[in-house]
Amino acid sequence: MIDVTSNDPLTLNGQCHCGAVKFTAELPLGLASARRCTCSICRMRGAIAVTSTHDGFKIVEGADKLATYRFNTRTAEHHFCIQCGIYTHHKRRSNPNQLGVNVACLDGLSPFDFHEVVVYDGQRHPGDNPTHTTFTAGTLTFTPAS
Numbered sequence: 001m002i003d004v005t006s007n008d009p010l011t012l013n014g015q016c017h018c019g020a021v022k023f024t025a026e027l028p029l030g031l032a033s034a035r036r037c038t039c040s041i042c043r044m045r046g047a048i049a050v051t052s053t054h055d056g057f058k059i060v061e062g063a064d065k066l067a068t069y070r071f072n073t074r075t076a077e078h079h080f081c082i083q084c085g086i087y088t089h090h091k092r093r094s095n096p097n098q099l100g101v102n103v104a105c106l107d108g109l110s111p112f113d114f115h116e117v118v119v120y121d122g123q124r125h126p127g128d129n130p131t132h133t134t135f136t137a138g139t140l141t142f143t144p145a146s
C-alpha cells in the first residue's frame with residue numbers, strides 16, 4: 001500500500017469513474033499534501049485533494065470530455081467529466097500555480113486510506129478576508145473498524 005503520510009514526490013495515474021478521462025499527476029509534495037476544505041464547493045463535493053502543478057499534470061485521454069465550472073472570483077477552475085460527473089482536478093484559487101487532484105481518482109488509492117486530513121478554512125478564504133491569515137480549520141479523522 002502507498003504511504004499516504006509521505007511527502008516524497010511521486011507520480012500517479014488517475015481517471016474519472018467512467019474512465020473517459022485519464023491523466024497522470026505529478027505530486028511534488030507527495031500524498032502528505034492531502035487536504036479538505038470548508039468552502040462552498042468543497043463542502044458539497046466532499047473530496048480530498050492532493051497538490052499537483054500545471055506542468056506536472058497531463059490529460060492522457062478524454063480532454064474533450066472535461067467541463068469546467070467557475071464561480072465567485074472565477075479564479076479557481078473546477079474540472080469534471082461530462083459523462084460521469086466526477087470531479088478530477090481543479091486550479092486553486094489559494095494558489096493558482098497549483099492544482100488540486102481528487103485522490104479518489106488516483107490509481108491504487110482510496111480517500112479512506114487517509115486517516116487524518118487537514119481541513120482548510122475556505123469558507124473564510126484569505127482572498128475574501130485579508131486579515132484572516134490562518135488557513136487551517138482543523139483536522140478530519142477516519143478510524144477504520146478493526
Ligand SMILES: [Zn+2]
Binds near residue numbers: 017018020081084086
Ligand atoms: Zn467520466
